[in-house]
Amino acid sequence: xxxxxxxxxxxxxxxxxxxxxxxxxxxxxxxxxxxxxxxxxxxxxxxxxxxxxxxxxxxxxxxxxxxxxxxxxxxxxxxxxxxxxxxxxxxxxxxxxxxxxxxxxxxxxxxxxxxxxxxxxxxxxxxxxxxxxxxxxxxxxxxxxxxxxxxxxxxxxxxxxxxxxxxxxxxxxxxxx
Amino acid sequence: xxxxxxxxxxxxxxxxxxxxxxxxxxxxxxxxxxxxxxxxxxxxxxxxxxxxxxxxxxxxxxxxxxxxxxxxxxxxxxxxxxxxxxxxxxxxxxxxxxxxxxxxxxxxxxxxxxxxxxxxxxxxxxxxxxxxxxxxxxxxxxxxxxxxxxxxxxxxxxxxxxxxxxxxxxxxxxxx
Numbered sequence: 001x002x003x004x005x006x007x008x009x010x011x012x013x014x015x016x017x018x019x020x021x022x023x024x025x026x027x028x029x030x031x032x033x034x035x036x037x038x039x040x041x042x043x044x045x046x047x048x049x050x051x052x053x054x055x056x057x058x059x060x061x062x063x064x065x066x067x068x069x070x071x072x073x074x075x076x077x078x079x080x081x082x083x084x085x086x087x088x089x090x091x092x093x094x095x096x097x098x099x100x101x102x103x104x105x106x107x108x109x110x111x112x113x114x115x116x117x118x119x120x121x122x123x124x125x126x127x128x129x130x131x132x133x134x135x136x137x138x139x140x141x142x143x144x145x146x147x148x149x150x151x152x153x154x155x156x157x158x159x160x161x162x163x164x165x166x167x168x169x170x171x172x173x174x175x176x177x
Numbered sequence: 178x179x180x181x182x183x184x185x186x187x188x189x190x191x192x193x194x195x196x197x198x199x200x201x202x203x204x205x206x207x208x209x210x211x212x213x214x215x216x217x218x219x220x221x222x223x224x225x226x227x228x229x230x231x232x233x234x235x236x237x238x239x240x241x242x243x244x245x246x247x248x249x250x251x252x253x254x255x256x257x258x259x260x261x262x263x264x265x266x267x268x269x270x271x272x273x274x275x276x277x278x279x280x281x282x283x284x285x286x287x288x289x290x291x292x293x294x295x296x297x298x299x300x301x302x303x304x305x306x307x308x309x310x311x312x313x314x315x316x317x318x319x320x321x322x323x324x325x326x327x328x329x330x331x332x333x334x335x336x337x338x339x340x341x342x343x344x345x346x347x348x349x350x351x352x353x
Contacts, residue, residue, distance in 0.1 A: 009343050013335070016288030020307040021208035025217060029203060030196050036221045037191075037228050 187234070194233060195224055201240060201309070202247040205319075208304035209251035211293065219254055223247040244311065245319045252301075287345070291338050299334040302327045 128136075139146050199220060206219035223246045227233045236242040292300060305316045313331070317324040 009339055009346065012284045013288060013338055013342060016285040017292070017303070017307050019285050020289055020292060021204050021304060022307075023204065023207045023213060023216075025200060025203040025220070026213065029199050029217060029220065030192075032217070033195050033199055033221050033224045034192055037225055040225055040229075 198243050202243050204308045205244050205247040206251040208308050219251045223250045248319050291341050299330050302330045303334040306331050
């Protein structure tokens, strides 16, 4: 009998292919699969669902960020308000730089300062105080006396300023220090 | 309370599915990977994917779904674990020494090596066809190709194997 007969080849092939994937898994595959799934399952933290912790935490962070940002924003506004700074000519800049800084300064002058009320008259009128009113009355009634009093004050020579003598002690060391 | 009972019932149903189909999934993975440990890893990963996706609960054909997931997982692992394909000259080398080959001759392993040496597009449908109860229609669903293509590839793979096997056996016969 020839070994390479087609029937023999087919028989060997069929037998071998039938056993190609006939492999049994190691014992306990079901248990290992279920254990792995149990490990991968999301655990509940202290009996609370995660969103119960995450939402208040996110709210706190949001409020904190808002509080932190707010004073910085007002500081920024205050820093921008007196923007009319005199132009500082740079040492390296030429005439173009100077011109540019002048234009910037002029633009800043034109721009109204933010946050300050625009006054109709500057300086604003202030009501006369009681002392000022009494001084005005005195000036009307006895102008000579008032002039004499102020004149005495103006004619009085200021006392000379006396400065204490400064004494510097000579150094005692030999000068190596 | 009802949610807890539902969850427990779901776990029990999934455990039953694992118990029912893990051996089948293992064979599908083994047919592709040809290694017990790699196949088991692929099976575990397949069941984990199915559990997370939740598709197993509404699957009409759970075997088909599982075979598809297991095959996909195994194929994803293939480039990392696949050994170098067998040198096709190896069976002929065995035939050069007929006495030694006759002693060690295990046609099943020879054929298995020949199958391993096939191109993947031919090997995979052939390997899946050796898994119990997987017909060409199911293999086509698993691999996402036409059933006719599956049949053609299996036929072509068998033809190649038959030619190589006949050549080896002829060589051995001539040496004798």
